[in-house]
Amino acid sequence: xxxxxxxxxxxxxxxxxxxxxxxxxxxxxxxxxxxxxxxxxxxxxxxxxxxxxxxxxxxxxxxxxxxxxxxxxxxxxxxxxxxxxxxxxxxxxxxxxxxxxxxxxxxxxxxxxxxxxxxxxxxxxxxxxxxxxxxxxxxxxxxxxxxxxxxxxxxxxxxxxxxxxxxxxxxxxxxxxxxxxxxxxxxxxxxxxxx
Amino acid sequence: xxxxxxxxxxxxxxxxxxxxxxxxxxxxxxxxxxxxxxxxxxxxxxxxxxxxxxxxxxxxxxxxxxxxxxxxxxxxxxxxxxxxxxxxxxxxxxxxxxxxxxxxxxxxxxxxxxxxxxxxxxxxxxxxxxxxxxxxxxxxxxxxxxxxxxxxxxxxxxxxxxxxxxxxxxxxxxxxxxxxxxxxxxxxxxxxxxx
Amino acid sequence: xxxxxxxxxxxxxxxxxxxxxxxxxxxxxxxxxxxxxxxxxxxxxxxxxxxxxxxxxxxxxxxxxxxxxxxxxxxxxxxxxxxxxxxxxxxxxxxxxxxxxxxxxxxxxxxxxxxxxxxxxxxxxxxxxxxxxxxxxxxxxxxxxxxxxxxxxxxxxxxxxxxxxxxxxxxxxxxxxxxxxxxxxxxxxxxxxxx
Amino acid sequence: xxxxxxxxxxxxxxxxxxxxxxxxxxxxxxxxxxxxxxxxxxxxxxxxxxxxxxxxxxxxxxxxxxxxxxxxxxxxxxxxxxxxxxxxxxxxxxxxxxxxxxxxxxxxxxxxxxxxxxxxxxxxxxxxxxxxxxxxxxxxxxxxxxxxxxxxxxxxxxxxxxxxxxxxxxxxxxxxxxxxxxxxxxxxxxxxxxx
DNA sequence: AATGAATGAGCTTTCATTCAT
DNA sequence: CATGAATGAAAGCTCATTCAT
Numbered sequence: 061x062x063x064x065x066x067x068x069x070x071x072x073x074x075x076x077x078x079x080x081x082x083x084x085x086x087x088x089x090x091x092x093x094x095x096x097x098x099x100x101x102x103x104x105x106x107x108x109x110x111x112x113x114x115x116x117x118x119x120x121x122x123x124x125x126x127x128x129x130x131x132x133x134x135x136x137x138x139x140x141x142x143x144x145x146x147x148x149x150x151x152x153x154x155x156x157x158x159x160x161x162x163x164x165x166x167x168x169x170x171x172x173x174x175x176x177x178x179x180x181x182x183x184x185x186x187x188x189x190x191x192x193x194x195x196x197x198x199x200x201x202x203x204x205x206x207x208x209x210x211x212x213x214x215x216x217x218x219x220x221x222x223x224x225x226x227x228x229x230x231x232x233x234x235x236x237x238x239x240x241x242x243x244x245x246x247x248x249x250x251x252x253x254x255x
Numbered sequence: 256x257x258x259x260x261x262x263x264x265x266x267x268x269x270x271x272x273x274x275x276x277x278x279x280x281x282x283x284x285x286x287x288x289x290x291x292x293x294x295x296x297x298x299x300x301x302x303x304x305x306x307x308x309x310x311x312x313x314x315x316x317x318x319x320x321x322x323x324x325x326x327x328x329x330x331x332x333x334x335x336x337x338x339x340x341x342x343x344x345x346x347x348x349x350x351x352x353x354x355x356x357x358x359x360x361x362x363x364x365x366x367x368x369x370x371x372x373x374x375x376x377x378x379x380x381x382x383x384x385x386x387x388x389x390x391x392x393x394x395x396x397x398x399x400x401x402x403x404x405x406x407x408x409x410x411x412x413x414x415x416x417x418x419x420x421x422x423x424x425x426x427x428x429x430x431x432x433x434x435x436x437x438x439x440x441x442x443x444x445x446x447x448x449x450x
Numbered sequence: 451x452x453x454x455x456x457x458x459x460x461x462x463x464x465x466x467x468x469x470x471x472x473x474x475x476x477x478x479x480x481x482x483x484x485x486x487x488x489x490x491x492x493x494x495x496x497x498x499x500x501x502x503x504x505x506x507x508x509x510x511x512x513x514x515x516x517x518x519x520x521x522x523x524x525x526x527x528x529x530x531x532x533x534x535x536x537x538x539x540x541x542x543x544x545x546x547x548x549x550x551x552x553x554x555x556x557x558x559x560x561x562x563x564x565x566x567x568x569x570x571x572x573x574x575x576x577x578x579x580x581x582x583x584x585x586x587x588x589x590x591x592x593x594x595x596x597x598x599x600x601x602x603x604x605x606x607x608x609x610x611x612x613x614x615x616x617x618x619x620x621x622x623x624x625x626x627x628x629x630x631x632x633x634x635x636x637x638x639x640x641x642x643x644x645x
Numbered sequence: 646x647x648x649x650x651x652x653x654x655x656x657x658x659x660x661x662x663x664x665x666x667x668x669x670x671x672x673x674x675x676x677x678x679x680x681x682x683x684x685x686x687x688x689x690x691x692x693x694x695x696x697x698x699x700x701x702x703x704x705x706x707x708x709x710x711x712x713x714x715x716x717x718x719x720x721x722x723x724x725x726x727x728x729x730x731x732x733x734x735x736x737x738x739x740x741x742x743x744x745x746x747x748x749x750x751x752x753x754x755x756x757x758x759x760x761x762x763x764x765x766x767x768x769x770x771x772x773x774x775x776x777x778x779x780x781x782x783x784x785x786x787x788x789x790x791x792x793x794x795x796x797x798x799x800x801x802x803x804x805x806x807x808x809x810x811x812x813x814x815x816x817x818x819x820x821x822x823x824x825x826x827x828x829x830x831x832x833x834x835x836x837x838x839x840x
Numbered sequence: 841a842a843t844g845a846a847t848g849a850g851c852t853t854t855c856a857t858t859c860a861t
Numbered sequence: 862c863a864t865g866a867a868t869g870a871a872a873g874c875t876c877a878t879t880c881a882t
Contacts, residue, residue, distance in 0.1 A: 088370055174362075174366050174368075176283075213420075216419055216423060217420070217439055220416045220417075221415045225412070228411060234407070240405070240408055243409070244412055246446075247412045250445050251441075251442035254445050
């Protein structure tokens with residue numbers, strides 16, 4: 061799908077993505093039909109296929125959007141930090157905050173991770189973030205601030221903690237209060253610092 | 256579905272569940288059709304609906320099976336431990352090991368967690384395990400072995416770490432070697448121990 | 451589609467093929483929808499896909515049926531002939547007669563010949579018949595009954611004459627009376643006999 | 646569609662017809678969409694419907710163009726001939742040559758002949774040519790050069806031979822070499838001459 | 841003249857489920 | 862218990878055509 065879009069077309073595309081993202085997040089990918097999406101927006105079915113090759117491509121586009129946004133936030137958060145440990149903490153906090161705010165994107169990431177058709181594109185984004193964190197961890201090890209361990213594994217461990225916390229919050233099983241977030245961040249920092 | 260099953264009937268039911276579990280784990284719940292399941296076993300469609308009310312009920316039954324098995328393993332692991340901290344570590348390790356062995360069940364848990372129709376029944380099992388771990392954590396706090404923090408949150412943090420590790424392993428993004436498992440367990444123990 | 455069919459299933463399959471053949475012959479392949487076919491028979495849409503993988507496969511099955519029938523007729527016609535020339539004439543006449551009787555099959559052959567998706571399977575059947583005729587022509591040349599010329603080309607020329615005649619008849623542009631058939635057969639025989 | 650077209654408009658119309666003719670010949674009428682045509686030319690959909698009322702009308706216009714061109718060629722070929730038999734042979738040869746050159750038109754004629762919506766307009770053109778040939782045949786009979794037989798049927802027989810030969814050539818099943826053409830023409834001439 | 845956007849009926853196909861045997 | 866057949870709503874998608882600009 062490589063169409064030259066007018067201003068109006070660009071808006072329609074956004075509109076479709078936003079509405080579909082909501083529906084996917086609420087009902088899941090398979091249970092949400094294209095008909096449901098276009099009816100929800102009060103447009104004809106053809107409109108959908110004017111902007112997207114398929115339902116699959118639509119979700120892919122949404123996911124890419126989300127990953128881009130998350131990545132931006134992480135970069136901005138890390139930007140002003142001076143030490144590796146500071147970068148790590150800021151990165152964690154930025155990820156948690158973004159995920160708490162971007163409920164829809166977060167749920168779509170979770171959804172997509174369980175579907176082979178989408179898991180790969182997610183993987184790429186995740187790996188970028190993980191490798192970034194691993195780099196900072198390696199720096200901290202170099203500086204003797206934390207003991208030597210596989211930095212990639214540690215980065216993934218932190219990711220596991222934060223992801224799970226956000227999930228609980230979105231499912232209303234736990235309130236992600238500032239204190240709770242602090243506890244989780246502390247858990248991570250002590251996890252990497254070791255004895 | 257409350258049928259008195261003969262010996263042979265019981266086997267058929269197991270067979271259906273095992274085969275369906277494999278297919279669901281490989282292709283996902285929605286993309287796997289009932290037709291695919293019965294054809295794979297070389298039986299007619301009637302067989303399926305003799306043993307299960309619906310495709311949905313089938314997955315629910317599979318999930319319940321898995322949760323029961325996991326719970327058993329966790330209990331057995333904790334049984335011989337004397338201190339709270341030992342119980343915690345053994346519980347973590349048991350969960351990791353089971354999840355690594357039971358690839359199919361683990362994948363189905365992940366799948367089901369993203370589908371509202373199944374998420375609730377999973378939740379229940381998860382909460383039992385979390386509350387159990389939280390109890391041990393509270394015991395350890397009481398004994399002054401770890402600083403006071405929300406034990407439920409800590410338990411969830413550990414769950415996040417282990418789940419993520421297993422996920423990586425099953426996706427071939429990381430080998431869950433004994434060393435890697437040790438690192439993750441260490442991460443958790445230091446996470447709860449704090450400074 | 452490799453299904454074990456019961457007596458009843460076999461009948462349904464035949465029924466679908468017969469009805470669809472009529473509709474395809476009347477309206478063409480593309481303009482005839484699966485919905486039209488199943489509605490015409492008063493059955494559900496699923497029935498169609500129980501017996502055929504696709505609309506395309508259905509037409510292929512019909513064509514194969516027709517070709518088999520034509521081939522049988524040609525073989526039977528030639529069977530009792532003693533000389534090459536007699537075999538040729540009987541073969542021509544058998545083809546014409548079959549094509550006149552089997553209006554539907556004949557139209558489907560014409561239809562399919564203009565569609566790349568089906569042309570190949572037709573080709574094979576046609577070539578078998580042509581090669582057979584060419585063999586008889588070569589025999590006649592050997593015997594000095596007709597002058598030497600490319601026997602395949604001559605066989606095709608005869609095929610062109612007969613096909614065209616039948617076409618005219620089915621389109622009501624010409625009555626294929628016994629006299630007309632005789633004229634066409636004569637045309638062919640003189641065409642191959644030469645001066 | 647009765648539009649006063651500018652010079653440029655005339656060109657656009659030609660361009661659309663030429664491109665569409667290619668696509669129809671390659672993929673068939675139904676499988677070729679209007680979208681495909683306009684996208685192939687890099688123009689908007691409005692252009693198409695500015696020049697043609699419908700997809701159907703477009704094909705009709707193309708077919709009319711082709712028939713006109715063929716008719717011209719046939720007339721020119723016959724022009725210089727003195728005897729009926731010469732006219733017949735020249736007509737045959739002209740038809741074969743044109744059909745070999747005008748691969749696209751020829752394929753479209755074949756396509757259209759199997760579709761009731763277009764068959765009629767083709768029929769008219771074919772009948773003109775056939776009646777023309779039949780007239781020459783009748784002249785030859787009058788002159789005693791060939792035996793008396795239904796001249797229309799003979800003309801159609803010749804048409805069947807030549808059409809089939811060209812078809813084979815376009816499908817790469819046979820090379821229409823000068824010798825092959827001679828053989829086919831001979832076949833026709835002997836076919837009408839008889840014993 | 842021309843464009844991109846929109847329409848919506850209709851297409852082929854799928855699939856959970858039911859049923860007669 | 863088990864089978865093959867049948868159902869029919871609904872899915873994803875296509876496409877000739879129209880329209881606002």
